[in-house]
Amino acid sequence: MCHDARNVMKGALVMDKLVRNIEIPLAKQRIKKAGLYLVPKERLEELSESAADAYQDYPLHNWLTNGVYDPIASKLIMQTTLAAMQEDAVIYADSEELNGFAVWIPMGFTGSKTIPFLMNGGIQLILHSGLGIIGKLLTYETFAMKLKKKYTGHIDWYLYNLSVRKDAQGKGLGRKLLDPMMEFCDDEKMITYLETNKESNVTLYNRFGFELRETNLVPGSPVLHYSMVRDPK
Numbered sequence: 043m044c045h046d047a048r049n050v051m052k053g054a055l056v057m058d059k060l061v062r063n064i065e066i067p068l069a070k071q072r073i074k075k076a077g078l079y080l081v082p083k084e085r086l087e088e089l090s091e092s093a094a095d096a097y098q099d100y101p102l103h104n105w106l107t108n109g110v111y112d113p114i115a116s117k118l119i120m121q122t123t124l125a126a127m128q129e130d131a132v133i134y135a136d137s138e139e140l141n142g143f144a145v146w147i148p149m150g151f152t153g154s155k156t157i158p159f160l161m162n163g164g165i166q167l168i169l170h171s172g173l174g175i176i177g178k179l180l181t182y183e184t185f186a187m188k189l190k191k192k193y194t195g196h197i198d199w200y201l202y203n204l205s206v207r208k209d210a211q212g213k214g215l216g217r218k219l220l221d222p223m224m225e226f227c228d229d230e231k232m233i234t235y236l237e238t239n240k241e242s243n244v245t246l247y248n249r250f251g252f253e254l255r256e257t258n259l260v261p262g263s264p265v266l267h268y269s270m271v272r273d274p275k
Contacts, residue, residue, distance in 0.1 A: 065148045069132045069199075069226055076222035079135045081143065083128055090121035092140050096205040101265045102239040106178050107171060115171045119179070120203070122163035126154060131202065134219075142206035142215040146223055149197050149232070153187045178263075185261055186237055189269045193255055194235050199227050201236035220250055227274055234272040239265050251275065 070080055081089055094117040097103045107115045124133060127147065135143040168176060190196060201223075206215045227234050236252060238244065244254055252270040260267050 065230075066130075066132060068230075069146065069148070069223065070134075072222050072226040073132065073134045078219070078222065079137050079140075081133045081135050081140070083125075085140070086124045086128065086133075087121055088140055089124065089133070089135065089143055090117045092135075092143060092207050093117070093120040093203070093205045095207050096142075098208065100240060102182065102260070105260070105263045105265045106175055106182075112171070115167065115175065118163055118167040118170060122159055122167055123154060125162035126158035127202075132223075136215050136218055141210035142219055143203075144201065144205075144219045144223070145203040147200040147202050149199070151200055152191070152196055153183050181262060182260055185258075186267070189237070189256060189258075189267070190235055193269060193271050194233050198233045198235045199223070199230075201234060204236075216246065217250075224250060224272075227272075231274045233274065236270050238268050238270065241266065241268070244268050244270070 073080060094113045097116045098111055098113075103116050103119070104111055106119070124131075124145065127145075130147065130151070132146045132148075133143065135141070164176070190198070190200065201220075204216065204219060206219075224234070234252070236247065238247065239260070247270050248254075250272065252272040254268055255271050256269040258267050258269075259265065
């Protein structure tokens with residue numbers, strides 16, 4: 043390994059340690075102060091059920107399962123992803139009832155790690171949906187991370203997921219979940235980034251200060267991808 047490559051790797055490790063030891067705990071403190079519920083590892087499966095309920099009409103998940111909503115696949119996708127990133131993300135809900143939840147990932151995130159994904163349920167997802175779903179997930183994440191890098195250089199807090207159960211929508215849970223982290227990112231002078239695959243969500247996120255930067259089709263799919271950025275206030 044050349045000297046420059048070693049320096050880059052060393053810098054990445056220092057940044058990772060900084061994020062783990064400082065940024066994530068600070069964000070969790072803000073969440074707790076706001077009266078929200080930090081979701082423990084043992085409740086991630088329940089959280090995934092809430093996500094699957096919210097994804098009933100979500101274009102990306104329908105494409106991943108060949109155009110037909112598959113609640114088991116949606117649950118496995120979320121459960122596997124959350125379990126793989128639990129130490130590197132801030133995962134919280136509106137309350138212990140888990141009516142809605144948000145997942146934020148701090149600076150430096152460039153995509154899911156393959157081995158943790160497989161070890162935390164990815165194999166079950168393959169057995170349920172077939173190997174093809176992994177190819178689609180990789181296609182989507184590669185595409186999504188390229189756009190995130192374009193607009194933030196991966197120096198951002200990334201709103202990886204915001205989900206509210208169907209029977210709890212329209213009750214202000216989105217604002218309850220987002221406002222504390224918006225304030226935290228403003229205090230930290232950090233850009234926030236998200237993507238959505240549903241046009242109606244663009245207006246929702248506009249209300250929180252996110253601006254639409256680019257609209258594309260996900261490669262090999264009919265699914266639109268909306269890249270949105272919020273500058274600190």
